[in-house]
Amino acid sequence: MAHPISIRSATVGDAALVGRLLWDFNREFDSPTPDGEFFARRFGVLLALDDVLVLLAEDAGDAVGFGYLTLRPTPYHDGPLAQLEELYVRPDLRDRGIGTALITAALDEMRARGVGEMHINVDEIDRDTRRFYERHGFVNILPGEDYRMLCYIREL
Template identity: 55%
Template sequence: MTQVRRATPGDAGVLARLLWDFNTEFGAETDDVDVLASRFARLLDLDAAYAVLAEDGDDATAFALVTLRPAIWFDGPVATLDELYVVPHLRDRGTGTQVLDLCRRLARETGAPEMHINVDEVDADTRRFYERHGFTNVESEADGRMLCYVGSTA
């Protein structure tokens, strides 16, 4: 039976392995697991981030990472779901929903009225998952697509 809980800094190595698996599954560039583990440990010591971990017995089956940032538009922070991953052979069994539900509950507890998620346009399955859970794309006919720009700080 799957148990979903808030992760602790002690879970950093498990979270790092899941993130590495996620990135390599989709051919994305990724750092080594030890580098990711160090970053997870640092992030999970902050008030501005939390992770959720799903486990089935001794097996880690899914995780999510949420960061919080101050916002001028609300009294509370804006939550950003940075990552959500379910191991491939356990997809479509409700684990992702359990992880997302806990992420949202924890966000509400911090006072965050919104959760933002960036999804690749071509990732139809992921878009359907979030839409099924009440998330909407902010793109409108009049305004066009909202784009996310990334640049170096150097």
């Protein structure tokens, strides 16, 4: 990586690129996944919404990672709550600060939008990812508590 990483907001025109990156991410972990074309169609819709943000990390114009965030209203803050849905850096480029650049840009943008809180779901066995988020100030135990927060999911 000879060039500095740049971070920019994706547009609807980047839907296929973001779809391919998400497909790559899911395949890396052998997750059942729709194909990149499906994700491209979905991001074609999602990127047009005001409450969706995708940040692209680029090295000399080549996409090397992304962060996908959604916002929703909450009664706990004047501004919205943000959910970091996905954060991905190509495996061959990890440990070079790209993830940090993405999460920093995401936090800066969420602060600028008046977001009161950001949530992230991480698999318990994914220790490296958990350490990454903890280094950036995220917790799964609230101050003053002695138990972890958990996320429960039910497909409908």
